[in-house]
Amino acid sequence: MGADTTTTASNVLVLLGPPGAGKGTQARLLEEQLGLVQLSTGDLLRAAVRDGTAAGLAADKVMKAGDLVSDAIVMEILEERLEQSDVARGVILDGFPRTSAQAEALDALLARHGMSVGAAVALTVDDNAMVERVSGRATCAICGEGYHDQFKPPAKPDTCDVCDGGPLTRRADDNAQTVIARLQAYHAQTAPLIDHFENRGVLRRVDAMGPIPEIAGSLGNVVKALNS
């Protein structure tokens, strides 16, 4: 997965996994290592909600309930993001695709931007630990760095270490009840996509229950091996 954008290049990494698996945490670590840009449909939808766009207004209630936003809205915001020049070197898809319709649409969508999927990694976790992971999450409102009350606390309470002073925020859908609904949506609609990528010969699985830096090392090795 290099930075070649002159022809269709295998410069897209898909991260699959349930809420709390560490998709966002690992995508941020991999961005620099792989020279790719993290593209999270969850982040794009939350930005649309904050901006009060038509897509955001429609998505807000659905996200708070822990259900999946319609394919049409997700495809629209993703397409718009892929128009921007910074993603031309390749992307890490975090939280997309999530339904078989999204997986079907992915190839055509990427081809229009000179990209194709080089690797898909399923982060395997114990569902029982995910409620604790998600409930303890905090994110910097300025730079987006992720924290956890227990597993990755900031040096100063409620203050980002990276941009030195950014306030930490909590997501509206990070409560135990909604996490359970999100886990159910994942198993019903997204987990079957693991077979989709396996059938295409690009799937690898990474155990995502260890410490964050160890998982990052395993992921980096898996992606390098797939592309060598």
Ligand code: AP5
């Ligand atoms: P989205 O924002 O994608 O959320 P999610 O998939 O539920 O995933 P999370 O962001 O909760 O978890 P993560 O795997 O990124 O974990 P993280 O690294 O943050 O989607 C939200 C909603 O938007 C959906 O419910 C849906 O409504 C909608 N949506 C989004 N995309 C959509 C799509 N394509 N189609 C339809 N609807 C869509 O880690 C979690 C916490 O654990 C952090 O605090 C972190 O510090 C900590 N942590 C991470 N790794 C470890 C570790 N190894 N050990 C201990 N703690 C760890």
